Amino acid sequence: MxxxxxxxxxxxxxxxxxxxxxxxxxxxxxxxxxxxxxxxxxxxxxxxxxxxxxxxxxxxxxxxxxxxxxxxxxxxxxxxxxxxxxxxxxxxxxxxxxxxxxxxxxxxxxxxxxxxxxxxxDRKDLPKDSPGRALSPEQLQRFFDALPADPPRRRRVTAFDGWKRRRDRAMQVVMALAGLRVSEAIGLLVHEVGNQVALDGSIDLTITPAEKHDTSHEHIAPLPREGVAELRPWLDERARMVNEKTMVGDFVFPANVDGEKMTKKTVYKQIRATFERAGLDTARAGGRTLRNTFAKGQLDNGARPDELKGVLGLALERSAADYKLTRIKDDPK
Missing domain, CATH: 1.10.10 (Arc Repressor Mutant, subunit A)
Structure with missing residues (x-):
């Protein structure tokens, strides 16, 4: 020895x-x-x-x-x-x-x-890999159509009333279109959102382990034009709230005006509510389904496992290849 x-x-x-x-x-x-x-x-x-x-x-x-x-x-x-x-x-x-x-x-x-x-x-007692589920393009559109809506303006007392709905809407879009884990979404920091817009209208989200789960690897998650269109208005509103000293903190999607981190349980409830409004099966109504949907879309568009490994922040290329082997199927309508 x-x-x-x-x-x-x-x-x-x-x-x-x-x-x-x-x-x-x-x-x-x-x-x-x-x-x-x-x-x-x-x-x-x-x-x-x-x-x-x-x-x-x-x-x-x-x-x-x-x-x-x-x-x-x-x-x-x-x-x-x-x-x-x-x-x-x-x-x-x-x-x-x-x-x-x-x-x-x-x-x-x-x-x-x-x-x-x-x-x-003997691997039999290790947590099992549950079959993955992904939304079809039509189901994903139904999910987007069912995102939290802005409250009627006549009910607002201040300009920021209903900000949590706009936060939840932007967060769910970012998770679906950038493939973020729940822990990465709730731990996303303002300085990790890129300011430079690419020719295709996308921006880069630099995901680091800071404030996230310990299995999150540093990686770049491109957010396409459609996601940017949802995220930017929320970031502008958030910045105004910070400037007017009605909000503090560094989280992109804070739990409250004190800038605390959202809990996974809260995010799960919000995503489940969107699934319910969309009339989708809620058996797998969580961030994993949105991430699987993103991964399946990348593979369907010709992404290689090594490319998928990069945008998802996976530890090994084999982990990315597993998405192609996982029993991914559409949720029942």
């Missing part, structure tokens, strides 16, 4: 030194056509470093170190839930365990905690 001192003292630093080496490549058993070992690409190394940092942070939060964490601890990591829903699906959970297995294999740790965790779950 190799010395684990550096891995316990600073596991992220130790892993970053390891991931680009031939030793790491050997643990992956990926060979070129000529039989030589294939080193991981720079992009893949970044993904692995993000994943390792994520699990290392969790391990430290449990009061454990890389050498003292147990198979049972690692099973708990991949079986975590957030708001009653699994944080990691079965494929991603397995990839985390496999990554750790490679590290322990390199270090000569026997028995290998990550391998034991894989054997203990």
């Amino acid at each position: 190799k010395n684990l001192t550096s891995w316990d003292a600073n596991p992220v630093q130790a892993f970053e030194k390891f991931v680009t080496t031939l030793d790491f490549a050997k643990t992956g058993r990926r060979l070129r056509a000529d039989g030589t070992v294939k080193l991981v690409s720079t992009e893949s190394a970044k993904t692995y470093m993000f994943m390792f940092a994520n699990v290392a942070t969790w391990i430290a939060g449990q009061g454990k170190t890389f050498s003292t964490v147990t198979p049972r601890d690692l099973v708990r990591f991949v079986q975590r839930v957030d708001g009653g829903k699994p944080v990691l699906n079965s494929k991603i959970g397995y990839r985390y365990l496999r990554l750790l297995e490679r590290c322990y294999e390199h270090l000569g740790v026997v028995p290998n905690p990550a391998k034991q965790a894989i054997l203990a779950t």
Whole structure:
């Protein structure tokens, strides 16, 4: 067994030194056509470093170190839930365990905690991947037609009355047309919205992990012209509210005038209400359906898995390819 001192003292630093080496490549058993070992690409190394940092942070939060964490601890990591829903699906959970297995294999740790965790779950106990649903183009238009409406002007006391409806309308359009997760939408910051308009009328949303879920990867999500047309009026109204000191904070879609973050539960309720107004099946009325719809649209328009990986902020190209294999179908009318 190799010395684990550096891995316990600073596991992220130790892993970053390891991931680009031939030793790491050997643990992956990926060979070129000529039989030589294939080193991981720079992009893949970044993904692995993000994943390792994520699990290392969790391990430290449990009061454990890389050498003292147990198979049972690692099973708990991949079986975590957030708001009653699994944080990691079965494929991603397995990839985390496999990554750790490679590290322990390199270090000569026997028995290998990550391998034991894989054997203990046999993947059957990991959260299952639920079949995906996507809206057809006609259903998506019905969804847009049913978005929250502005209250009648005669009922307004101030110019900003009903601002939450306009916030919800813009947010749901952005989620549907830019493929954002709910956590990315509620954590979207004003400075992440691009000011430069492309020739096709789109703008870039720079999605960073800041204020979002820890699985969000930094990426650029283009928002098409139709989305910009909905987002800009809300941003202008929000800016006026800030200037008049009736709102504070940096969130694009704040929960209240105090600038607090919206909850996932609130967003789910708002999206479900839009589905109901549109007369669509509400069994899968959530942000995932909107994201699936965006992904399916990208693939139908000829996007490659590596391109979809970029715009969705996925960790691995294989994750993007899964969208093509997922049982995506139209919701019943």
